[in-house]
Amino acid sequence: MTIDPPSLGEITASEATAARLHEPVASRPTPVWAALLFTFVANLTAAVVAIGAFFVAESAFGFDSRQNLLLGLVMGVTYIVGALGVGPALRALAARIESVSARGVLVGILLVMGACAASMYLAHPRVLGADASWVIWPAIGVYSVAMGGLWPIVESYVTGGRRGAELRKVVGWFNVVWSSGVVITSWAMAPLLKTQELALLLMLITGVAHLATCAMLAWFSPYPARESHESRDHPPVYERLLTVFRLLLPTSYVLMYTLLPLLPSTLERMEIPRDRKTLVLSAFMVTRVITFFWLGRWSGWHGRWSMPIWTTLVMLVGFAVTLLAPGVVWAVVGLALFGLGLGGIYTGALYYVMEVGASEVEAGGTHEALIGGGYTLGPILGLLGIWWAGFRDNPAVTEERATVGLALIVALAGAAVAMLAGARGLRRTPGR
Numbered sequence: 001m002t003i004d005p006p007s008l009g010e011i012t013a014s015e016a017t018a019a020r021l022h023e024p025v026a027s028r029p030t031p032v033w034a035a036l037l038f039t040f041v042a043n044l045t046a047a048v049v050a051i052g053a054f055f056v057a058e059s060a061f062g063f064d065s066r067q068n069l070l071l072g073l074v075m076g077v078t079y080i081v082g083a084l085g086v087g088p089a090l091r092a093l094a095a096r097i098e099s100v101s102a103r104g105v106l107v108g109i110l111l112v113m114g115a116c117a118a119s120m121y122l123a124h125p126r127v128l129g130a131d132a133s134w135v136i137w138p139a140i141g142v143y144s145v146a147m148g149g150l151w152p153i154v155e156s157y158v159t160g161g162r163r164g165a166e167l168r169k170v171v172g173w174f175n176v177v178w179s180s181g182v183v184i185t186s187w188a189m190a191p192l193l194k195t196q197e198l199a200l201l202l203m204l205i206t207g208v209a210h211l212a213t214c215a216m217l218a219w220f221s222p223y224p225a226r227e228s229h230e231s232r233d234h235p236p237v238y239e240r241l242l243t244v245f246r247l248l249l250p251t252s253y254v255l256m257y258t259l260l261p262l263l264p265s266t267l268e269r270m271e272i273p274r275d276r277k278t279l280v281l282s283a284f285m286v287t288r289v290i291t292f293f294w295l296g297r298w299s300g301w302h303g304r305w306s307m308p309i310w311t312t313l314v315m316l317v318g319f320a321v322t323l324l325a326p327g328v329v330w331a332v333v334g335l336a337l338f339g340l341g342l343g344g345i346y347t348g349a350l351y352y353v354m355e356v357g358a359s360e361v362e363a364g365g366t367h368e369a370l371i372g373g374g375y376t377l378g379p380i381l382g383l384l385g386i387w388w389a390g391f392r393d394n395p396a397v398t399e400e401r402a403t404v405g406l407a408l409i410v411a412l413a414g415a416a417v418a419m420l421a422g423a424r425g426l427r428r429t430p431g432r
Contacts, residue, residue, distance in 0.1 A: 030157045030224070030225070034220060045117075046113070048206045050144075054261050056199045056202065061136065065261065069262070073376060074140055076144075078148065082150075089149070110211065113150070121204040158170060158174045161225030165299070179288050180289050238303065241352050248312060252342050253374020254377045258381050261382055267331070283339065287339035291339070291344055292347060311348070312345070314337050316408065317334075381410060382407075385405070
C-alpha cells in the first residue's frame, strides 16, 4: 500500500526538502527515449549478474546445485532489503542533504554495482590465490542490495507523469526493452562461460559497463515526475486486480528462482555443452519479450479476470515440463511456455501497481520487493528438494522431481489465494 505524500500546502519546512523527490505536477517527465535507453543498457549488464551468476559460478568455481541455490538465497534476501529500503533512504537523504536528487542516487547505485561486479575478478587464481571463490558471496550480496534499489527509481522515471493509454504503452515498451536486454545478454555471454578465465573476465567487463552507464543519466530530470491527486482516477476493479497480481508476482518468481539455480545441472544431465546452456535458457526470455510486446500493444486485458487465470496455468505447466524434460526439445518447449506465463503476470503486476500507486518510488519498491520474495523462497524450495531427495533415498525421487513437487505445491497455494481474492473482487465488481 502506497501512502500519498501531503500536498505542498501541508508540508512543513522540515519536510520540504524530502518533497523534492516528487516534483510538482507541472514538471516535465524524463523523455521516454532516454528512460528506455538507460533501461536497456542497465539491464543488459545487470542480467549478467542476476541470471548469469549461476552459470559463472558453475564455470569458474565448480558450484553444484546446492551452492547455486544458496547463492540465489543470498541474492533474494539482499534484493528485498534494497527494494524496500530505497524509498525511505531517498527521503532521509533528501531531508539531510540539500543537493541530493534521485538522479544522483542512481549514479551512486551504479558505481556500487560496477565495483561489486568487477570485484569478482579478484577471485582469479592469479589475483587472490587458488581458492578465492568466497569473493562471490559478498560481491553478490552488496550488488543485489544496489540492484533492488535501482529498479524502483528507474520505474518511477519511466512511468512518472503518465497515465491511462500512455502509461500502458510506456509500460509495454519498458518491459520489452529490459527483457530483450536479458535475451541479448544470455546469447552474448554463452561463449564466455567456457573457462574460468573468460567467466571472470565477463564480470570485470560488466563492472566497467555499469560505470559507463552513468553518462546516460545526463538526459534524466533530477527527480521523477508525478501526477496530481486529481489525475489518479482508475476503475475500482484495478485495485482488486492489483491484489491478485501482487500475489501472483512473487509466486512466479518463486518458480523462476527455483528453476534458474537448478538449470545448469539439469542441462548438464541432458549433455548440453557449457557454452550452449544460456542459449537454451533464452527460450523463456524470448517468449517473455513477445508477450510484453503483445500486451503493450493490446489493451483488451485491462480490467479482465481471464488474464491472471491463463497466465498462471501456462506458467505452472511450463515450469514442470522444463525440469522434468527428458531432452532438450521438451526443455525448450517448457521454457517457452514458462516465459509466456511470466510475461503476462509481470505485465499485469507492474501496470496495476503504477496505475493505483501513482508511479511513485515506493510503489515500484513494493513491486520489486515482491519479486525479491520470489528470489528468496525459490532457492529455499530447491534446497528442501535436494534434502528430500537425499532423505528418501529412492532413485525415483530425484532432486528435480522433489523440487518440482515442492515448488508446484507452493505455487498452487499462492495461485489459489490469488484466485480467491479475484473471485471475491469479481462478486463485488458487476459487469466484469
